[in-house]
Amino acid sequence: MAKGITRRDLLKLIGGSAVGLMLTPIPWKVLDETAKWSQNWSWTPVPRNGKVNFKHTTCYLCPMSCGARVRCVEDQPVSLMGIPNHPISGGGLCAIGLGGHLLPYHPSRLLQPHRVARENGRIKIVPISREESLSAVTEAILSSKQGSIAILDGQPKRAISFAYRKFLAGLTNGVYIVPPIDAGVPAELTLRVLGERNLSIGFDMENTRTILSFGAPVLDGWGTLGQFSKIVRNRTGNNKLKVIQVESIHSRTAQLADQWVPVKPGTEAAFALAIANVLINEKLCDAQKLRTHSTDFDNGSGHSFLDLAEKFSPASVAERSGISEDKIVGIARELVSQPGADASPARKKPSLVAFGGATFSRDEQIIFMDLNILLGAIGTKGGLIPRTELPDPIGGRLTEETPLTDVPDHSVRVLILDGAESGTLFPWQMLEQKFVPNSPVVVSLSPYFSGIALHADYLIPSPSYLESCNDSPTPAGAPTASYSISTPILPAPKTVVEPLDVIRRISAATHSNSGNEIQPLKELFKNRIEKIFKQRRGFVFDASTGETVKLTTIYSSGQLMKILSDGGCWYDKEFGVRSSEFGVLYSFLGRDNHGFEKLLAAADHHLGDSGLVLLPYAANVGQSHQLMTKVYRESNLREPGNEASINPETANKLELIDGGSAVVKTGNGISKVKVKFDRGIMPGAIQVAVGPIVTGYAETGEQNILEVCKISNDSTWRITKAEIFPA
């Protein structure tokens, strides 16, 4: 019997040690400590230690103008929060607003101008100097013999917006384009229905009894945060605000609403006319008054609104919309009912019709507006309220605002994309079809290489959020006017360029006759604040004290400027025009000669029961912003952009597997998606969220779902016939 230690004994010793090791804290503690060590690598950006202080500013990441309290360590912002009692945001901030201090360090941030080269479907960005970039844009403008020079401004009515309009007015072919707005009534719609071009209308949802919403995400961050929190608060108690959501998509608002009306895709306008039909036939609206106050409600021509509504009886619409006749009639009665028989006129609240403006065609929007007129919601507290406009910061000749849908196709030679986020989503094709066929030039002033900037030829980045001075005019859907200023907290890198400097430089080089008159941005703010001060109306919220005072107690425009520069806000509480002052004749069919036929076609429009339809959806920019990748990746707060929800019955017929890969094909292209079974989706529909492309800009070959949507003649893009098959 050998006594020495053998090789086998050593191996057993090692084996025993290995087993024993697993039963000690050594491997687990070393692993844990190594993970913590990896947080502290030298290149990890770390806010320095120092004195904590707070500054106030206004968020301009979308047009909603929320007040932001910035927690800084020395001069470095380390967190953002809402400002308590802020009149617009009510103390809240959205997810992107809360993380706004990180945006200057986002991987998509651009720190100097670039030229974009596209080769074999791949995008390559080449750094160029500031001078090179400005010279290239100037040359493109000077050489454009045909086609227009356009600026797309994501947030119109700002001081810089007026500078753009002034600059474009100096060109012979300048066009100032505003994108579709989602939370509000577009000016062109106001003109066509109310005959007033310069009337801004907001939704007074805080004082409404029932909201009939056509696809508007009223319970999912629509309008300002202050409005939203009041809506949520008003949805409790006996006389609570009711929400009826008419939408094919099983959206979050549909889930939270008192009633979800899942109409078949494309039948919303027909449904609205069926409601109008019931209101008229059951004498639930004041027809006599409407005859007096309109030219085309009932003019005996056989082509009036009454005749249009007659064509859409609840019985006929029930079949095409998939909503029963009883339900349509019930909803119409619900809209005009008042709780309690003793509801005095003073306590009566109107119902209003809200609509996600960016996704419906102009004619469909007119029909929704008509419903508001029938419900007596125009110019009434709790309805659609006209508000006062802010004074212009610049005098002289300005280019008119042109809605994107009104820009002629194949007309734009040079397009400058302002970096401000409009808050409204639309497919790139809506812009692309406006370009001249040969070599259009697209210039992005966005601080980021994301979103529509991915389609630009030149990138001239502007300062990022918190680095730039900006002003925030009244949010689109707000019922009263407001104004605030965003003061920079961080210094901007010297290599980025202020949009105003771009305009002034191009203006000087192109000898535009307005360029030299454009004042610096702070002068424009000052001009506007002086005019607001002279009006002597409204209230001023001081963020440093949290108090609100009447404007009349402010002793100078300089003091007002100081308060606004420190995160304060001026706001109006009075409505701009009383309903009795309106004095307008309603145009139920729109102010053109073919209104009846157009509206009839819009309401008759439906895709039928054959085939699949693609329903892209996204509530607003806070939920679908390309820079929100962290929220999408780590929290499942929102559906990612490449996830297709489909009814299991439909999916089984198409041999799709839950969780499997698939390809969505439309007339515009294909998009790879991941299939998710959801019984909440109506059969025959594919619902895909418009989320960010989480793989980053290096993978832009992968299409966003909006890019395969088909743009209809009426600029509608929300419904597209599609196929889906396993990948």
Next chain:
Amino acid sequence: MADHGKVMFFLGAAVILAFGWVVFPYVIYKPVNQPIQFSHFTHTSDNVGLKCENCHTFDKDGRFDGIPKIEKCRSCHLKPLGISGDEEKLERNYINPGLEIPWVIYSKQPQNVFFSHATHVKLAGIDCQTCHFGQAYTRSLRPAYFSRISGYSIDIFGKDLLDFPSTPSSGMRMADCSSCHHRQGVKESCIDCHK
């Protein structure tokens, strides 16, 4: 032969288990002594009678100043008040040349987190002794222990070697904060503590 092999197997396991549970905790943490052995007891006893807030003050803006600056020490110790070697060291090395004492911080949080003394003391009205039990009566300062790998203090991530992040321990991890908040019925959100 088979028994010999078993002995070797269990010997290996026993040695490593002993090392892992007895020796490793001493190896993984590096003790660091404070530059001066400060006696809280001397300062808070009846002879001197100082309260916590006499030295650990809040700034005008409500921010906790933490460890007092050398100026605070100087206000009393311009001349020796006792006979201890540490007091002599204090005067020779720090007060006379006007240098700050490089105190070793026991519970420095990771950079993505902050702890607000102001919120807990001023707003919630929690007494210092609730968390720093007995600290006011210590006669010397214990060494601070830092992980040799991550560099974090044992006072943050706790003494538990089997470290399950979701369970509270004796440190100042998120689970510890949450556990106390839940016990007290205090709501919390991410940005309360995370920068």
